[in-house]
Amino acid sequence: MFQPFRTVAVLGAGVMGSQIAAHLANIGLSVHLLDIAAPTGAKNDVVEGAFKKALKLSPPILFTEKTARKIMLGNFDEHFARLRSVDWVIEAVIEDLQIKQQLMERLESIIQPETIVSTNTSGIPIRWIAKGRSEAFRKRFLGTHFFNPPRYLKLLELIPTHDTDAAVLDRMKWFAELYLGKGVVIAKDTPNFIANRIGIFVTLLGLKAWTEQSYSIEEIDTLTGTLIGRPKSATFRTADLVGLDTLVAVADHLYQAAPNDEHREMFRVPDVLRKMVATGTLGAKSGQGFYKKQRGQILSINPKTFAYEPAQPLNLGELDQIAMLPLHDRIRRLYTSPGRAGDFFRQSTLEMLNYGAHRIPEIADDPHEVDRAMRWGFGWEIGLFELWDLLGFEPVLADMQAAQMTMPDWVKHSFYPNVVIEEKQPVWQNAEAALLDMGDRVLLYEFRSKGNTLSNKVLEGFAVALSMLETTDYKGLVIGNNSDHFSGGANLVEMATIAQTGNWSAIETLISGFQALLQRIHYSPKPIVAAIQGRVLGGGCELVMACPKVVAAAETYIGLVEVGVGLIPGAGGLMRMVSRAAERSATETPSQVLPFLRTAFETIATAKVSTSAAEAQMLGFLPCDARILINGEHRLEVAKAEVLHLDRIGYVPPAQNCSIFVLGQAGRAALEHTAYVFEQAGYASEYDRYLASRLAFVMTGGELTAPAFVSEDYLLQLERESFVPLLHQAKTQARIAHLLKTKKPLRN
Numbered sequence: 001m002f003q004p005f006r007t008v009a010v011l012g013a014g015v016m017g018s019q020i021a022a023h024l025a026n027i028g029l030s031v032h033l034l035d036i037a038a039p040t041g042a043k044n045d046v047v048e049g050a051f052k053k054a055l056k057l058s059p060p061i062l063f064t065e066k067t068a069r070k071i072m073l074g075n076f077d078e079h080f081a082r083l084r085s086v087d088w089v090i091e092a093v094i095e096d097l098q099i100k101q102q103l104m105e106r107l108e109s110i111i112q113p114e115t116i117v118s119t120n121t122s123g124i125p126i127r128w129i130a131k132g133r134s135e136a137f138r139k140r141f142l143g144t145h146f147f148n149p150p151r152y153l154k155l156l157e158l159i160p161t162h163d164t165d166a167a168v169l170d171r172m173k174w175f176a177e178l179y180l181g182k183g184v185v186i187a188k189d190t191p192n193f194i195a196n197r198i199g200i201f202v203t204l205l206g207l208k209a210w211t212e213q214s215y216s217i218e219e220i221d222t223l224t225g226t227l228i229g230r231p232k233s234a235t236f237r238t239a240d241l242v243g244l245d246t247l248v249a250v251a252d253h254l255y256q257a258a259p260n261d262e263h264r265e266m267f268r269v270p271d272v273l274r275k276m277v278a279t280g281t282l283g284a285k286s287g288q289g290f291y292k293k294q295r296g297q298i299l300s301i302n303p304k305t306f307a308y309e310p311a312q313p314l315n316l317g318e319l320d321q322i323a324m325l326p327l328h329d330r331i332r333r334l335y336t337s338p339g340r341a342g343d344f345f346r347q348s349t350l351e352m353l354n355y356g357a358h359r360i361p362e363i364a365d366d367p368h369e370v371d372r373a374m375r376w377g378f379g380w381e382i383g384l385f386e387l388w389d390l391l392g393f394e395p396v397l398a399d400m401q402a403a404q405m406t407m408p409d410w411v412k413h414s415f416y417p418n419v420v421i422e423e424k425q426p427v428w429q430n431a432e433a434a435l436l437d438m439g440d441r442v443l444l445y446e447f448r449s450k451g452n453t454l455s456n457k458v459l460e461g462f463a464v465a466l467s468m469l470e471t472t473d474y475k476g477l478v479i480g481n482n483s484d485h486f487s488g489g490a491n492l493v494e495m496a497t498i499a500q501t502g503n504w505s506a507i508e509t510l511i512s513g514f515q516a517l518l519q520r521i522h523y524s525p526k527p528i529v530a531a532i533q534g535r536v537l538g539g540g541c542e543l544v545m546a547c548p549k550v551v552a553a554a555e556t557y558i559g560l561v562e563v564g565v566g567l568i569p570g571a572g573g574l575m576r577m578v579s580r581a582a583e584r585s586a587t588e589t590p591s592q593v594l595p596f597l598r599t600a601f602e603t604i605a606t607a608k609v610s611t612s613a614a615e616a617q618m619l620g621f622l623p624c625d626a627r628i629l630i631n632g633e634h635r636l637e638v639a640k641a642e643v644l645h646l647d648r649i650g651y652v653p654p655a656q657n658c659s660i661f662v663l664g665q666a667g668r669a670a671l672e673h674t675a676y677v678f679e680q681a682g683y684a685s686e687y688d689r690y691l692a693s694r695l696a697f698v699m700t701g702g703e704l705t706a707p708a709f710v711s712e713d714y715l716l717q718l719e720r721e722s723f724v725p726l727l728h729q730a731k732t733q734a735r736i737a738h739l740l741k742t743k744k745p746l747r748n
Contacts, residue, residue, distance in 0.1 A: 002171045004179055005029060005087040005116075011103065013047045013073075016120055016148060017092035018054035022061035023150045025070040026554070026612075027179055027630050032086065035093075037077035047073045061151055063554065063612035083111050090144060091129075092120040100129045108137045116168055118144035122196065123253050126189045127161040138163035142172065145193055147377045152555070155377035156182035157193045181554065181631035183376035185369045191257035192250065194363050194370055195377035198384065200250055201355050204266050205348045206235035210303065211270045215344060217290055217300040218311045222319070223344050228334070229327050229381030236290035236300075240283035244290075248277050262406070263355050272303045279306075316341040327381065328390060335391050346399070349387065353396060354405045356384040367415050385415040427468070433461030441474050442640050446481045451488035454514075454539045462517055469526055476643035476651070477524075479547065480531030480636050486556075489538025492565065496736050499727045508724050514539070514571040515716050518546035523653050527646035531639035533632045537561050537609070541621055542573040548654055549646065550622055551639040552613040553632025558621045559609035563691045564745040566732025569604065570723030574698050575660070575715040577604065580620045582661040590663050590707050594670060597663065601671045601699055605678070605692040607745075659709035662701030671696035685747055687731045694722045 009032040010021040021033040038045035051073060054061055062068055074082060083089060089107060093099060100119065107117060117140060119129050126143040133141070143159030156176050160169045169186070176182040187193040192200065206224055209215045215223075217236045225234035239247050248269050255267040276282075276289070281301075283289030292299045292308045299308035317339030322330055334345045360367055371383020388396050393414045400407060426434040432449040445465045447458040469477050480486070498506050521528055521543075530544045533553035541558050544550055560569045560577070568574065581596035582588060602608075603619050610616035613628045627642065629635055663670075675692035678684040684692070698718045701710055726732050731748050738746035 002174050004175055007086045008032070008088045008090065009034065009083050009086045010090045010092055011035075011076075012091065012093035013050035013054075014092065014094075015054065016146065016150070017090075018051050019057070019061050019148065019150045020090060020092060020120065020146055021051075021071050022054065022067070023146075023180070025067050026063045026151065026614075027181075029070070031071045032074060032079070032082050033071050034074045034076055034079055034082075037075040043075045043077055044073055047075055057149070059149070059152065060611050061149065063614040064618060067614075080106070080110065083107065083115075086111070086115060089115060089117045090120060091118070095121060095123055097124050097128055100124065101131065104130060104133055104137075104141075108133055114140075116140045116142075116172070118142050118172070120144060120146055123192065123250070123257075126159050127163075130161065130163070135163065139165040140168050142169060143187075143189070143193075144172065144176075145187070147195070153377060154181070154183040155195060155373060156180070156184050157187045157195065157373065157377075158184055159187045159189050159193060161189055177631070179630065181629075183372060185364065185373045185376075187369070187373075188361075188363050188365075190363050191254055195373040196250065197254070197359065197363055198352075198356060198370065198374060199378055200247075200254060201263065201266060202348075202352055203235055203239060203247065204251065205351055207270055207273065208266070209344060209348065210236075211272055213344075215340075216312060216314075219314055219316060219340075220344070222314060222316065223334075223341060224348075227319075227323055228331055228345070231379040240289035240291055242283065243285055244273060244281065244283045245277050248273060262358055275306070276301070331382070331387070331390060349391070350396070350400055350403060350405065353384055353388050354400055354407070357408055357411050360408070360410060389414050389416045428461070428464050430457050430461055432457040435461065435465050435468065438478065438636075438640050440640070440644060442643050443469060443474050443477045444636065444640075445477060445479050447487070448481070449491070452481060452483055452485060452540070453488050453491040454543065455491040455494060456510075459514065459517060462521075466517075466520055466524065469524065469528075474526070475647040476527035476529070478529050478531055478636060478639040478643060479543070480639060482636075483534070485534035486530075486532040486536045487540025487543065488535065489540045489561070492736055492740055495727075496733075496740065499733065504724055504727070507727060508720060511570045511720050511723055515720070518543060518572050519712070519716075522546045522548060523656055524548075525651075525653055527643045527651045529639040529642045529646075531635040532556055532558070533635060535609075538569070539571055542569060542571040542576075545576045545621065546572060549642055550626040551635050551642060552616070552622060552626050552628050553635055554613050554628055554630045555632060556613040556616060556622075557609050557611065558613075558616045559607065559619075560604045560621075561607040561609060563605060563688065563695075564607045564735065565739055566687070566691065566729060566735040567726050568691060568695050568698065568719070568722055570719045572712075572716060572719070574604070574695070574719055575712055577620055578662060578699050578715065579660045579712075584620075588661045590667065593661060593663060594667060597667065597699065598671060598674060601692075601695060602674060605675060605688070605695055606683075657711070659711060660715060662699070662704065662708060662710055662715075664701055664704040664706045664708060667707070668696045668700040671700065687748055691726075694726065698722050 007030045008024050010017050011034050013033050013035040021031045024031045035047040037043040091103060122145060130138050130141045142164045145157040147153035147155045158172055173184045176184050185194060206220045209220055210217060221234035221236050224230060226232050251267045251269050258264060280286055281288055290301055299310060302309050319341050322333050325333060334342060356370055364370055367385040371386050374380045374383045426436050428435040432455055433447045436444040438444045449455045449458050465477060528547055529549040529551060530547035531551045532544055533556055536544055536556060536558040538561050541560050560573045562569050577600040581600045582593050584596045585593045600620055610619055610621060613622060616622040617624055627638060629638060672693055675689045679689045701708060702718050734748055735746045
């Protein structure tokens with residue numbers, strides 16, 4: 001049985017070093033972040049400046065601001081002795097072999113015999129860095145290549161040398177998967193390892209099509225993005241984000257470091273790219289790269305004149321029809337399409353697959369490792385060899401032979417033999433939801449509506465699920481799904497459609513029914529556990545707040561965002577936030593409750609969404625006993641285990657008829673003053689302030705003139721009475737229409 005690491009040191013506080021340190025602190029480790037001593041001034045100036053800069057990165061590198069306290073800054077001159085007490089040292093200094101080797105020599109003289117040492121280099125051979133060190137040191141040395149940003153990208157490449165002890169590699173893999181939430185692949189100590197080796201080749205294929213085959217930047221990005229299951233940044237937007245100087249440096253390195261690569265000439269950087277870099281056109285960091293935003297318009301560079309021009313119409317034939325198909329059907333149809341789009345996809349796919357085949361066993365022993373690396377490191381929905389099988393192993397092989405592409409001997413048959421997996425039939429389902437048996441008499445309610453919104457059909461399904469839970473011998477219910485995001489909230493299309501008819505009583509019935517449903521969930525006699533991940537917004541947040549127990553992926557972004565569409569929470573979200581604010585106070589006196597209530601008010605009035613599950617607890621969206629998982633993929637199984645645990649110990653639902661302390665007129669005035677300050681400072685519009693006044697009205701008990709204890713039903717009624725009239729407002733209707741049309745909030 002392996003022991004988890006508890007104390008880690010990261011050497012080098014640059015962009016990657018600081019972010020690695022932050023991610024280690026996020027999972028609860030004690031972290032030492034060290035860098036060189038400043039030549040003048042305080043010796044910690046270098047490390048403090050670098051870390052301060054990293055804290056400004058977006059998206060944020062820490063789960064909460066308090067997490068930074070787990071990171072102890074230091075410098076190599078004064079604090080190197082701290083390394084005597086650490087379990088793991090990660091080297092992330094400048095990419096200079098001599099500097100790294102000198103650091104390893106110094107490390108060996110001070111660390112404990114069992115301390116593991118790894119390097120985050122992306123370009124220097126791992127074995128070179130440990131050259132000259134003892135056999136004992138080399139046995140516990142390996143590469144740990146994190147992908148940027150480490151908090152958000154799942155891939156971690158582990159690169160053992162010939163000297164790395166197998167037990168050290170196994171421990172690192174175990175820890176990275178279980179504690180860091182990483183997807184681990186084992187890579188060979190070859191140039192750029194797995195993901196970047198393939199990724200740079202694919203990027204240069206796109207550049208080749210731009211410079212030699214008359215495809216435009218926009219056409220290539222259209223054909224290499226979401227259309228084929230890859231990130232929307234596609235080829236050229238991704239290059240701009242990475243940095244064109246970085247792209248050139250990586251390609252030049254590969255050209256020199258891989259002399260036996262049969263596709264080596266592909267890594268010769270096109271002259272147009274070198275000229276762009278030479279003139280300071282470096283991508284996003286310089287304000288312009290392949291793309292440039294000018295006066296609200298996205299322009300792209302002309303490779304002949306170097307001028308930025310508006311996008312020309314795409315000349316890609318029947319692409320609109322293909323784009324409407326499901327992903328697998330899109331890819332098959334695109335591959336066989338006779339037009340320019342098909343020609344590009346077919347040729348680039350054949351070259352990519354052929355290149356990937358030739359990299360086995362150079363960069364990895366198993367083609368599945370290559371697929372996992374591309375999915376986890378580059379966000380591809382389908383890996384290389386998965387794509388080959390999807391298109392048909394034999395047809396693709398025949399197309400390569402027709403194109404006179406050589407093929408390595410190991411390629412003989414399908415990479416993913418068909419395995420028939422018998423799917424369990426739902427206990428119940430409709431068009432947008434299903435009730436499944438998880439085994440051990442635990443139910444799973446899964447909604448499958450577009451965006452996982454809480455549509456009428458989803459709400460109907462909840463009623464069925466609760467009735468079945470209450471009238472059968474099932475032990476409990478998990479609410480969750482396998483999507484990237486738990487729920488986008490209420491179905492605004494349905495709500496807007498009803499509002500347009502002026503059927504306000506139907507809206508009130510809908511809200512009243514939703515409130516009753518969530519109360520039924522909250523007070524269920526059997527345990528109900530929400531298993532959440534990704535975005536959990538609006539009504540989805542209210543649903544989670546109603547669940548007595550929650551299991552959340554660490555990367556959960558949750559919030560009551562209704563003011564963004566001109567509404568306020570209407571299904572118990574305000575009631576529960578008011579209750580939690582009072583519970584957090586030391587005593588139920590207005591002066592002590594008000595600071596907590598004001599924080600809740602500001603959070604809702606500004607439609608703040610948590611940047612992590614940990615922050616969601618601080619904001620009051622998640623209970624303090626929520627189970628937070630760094631590896632969110634386990635959330636359903638953990639939620640099921642929680643149901644079984646609660647059933648086994650004798651589940652007791654929350655007590656009913658509990659009163660909630662509200663502040664009355666004085667508290668309302670304090671909250672409305674906060675809204676006034678926000679408006680005067682330019683942070684809120686006049687209508688935002690009006691919406692905030694409706695929030696304050698509900699959250700302090702309506703017309704009550706003095707602090708009082710009220711029932712849950714009292715606050716729920718205030719929510720209903722405030723919610724429905726807002727739908728009458730023209731500005732609310734405009735906000736809803738704008739969001740549905742543009743997917744962006746309107747501030748009016």
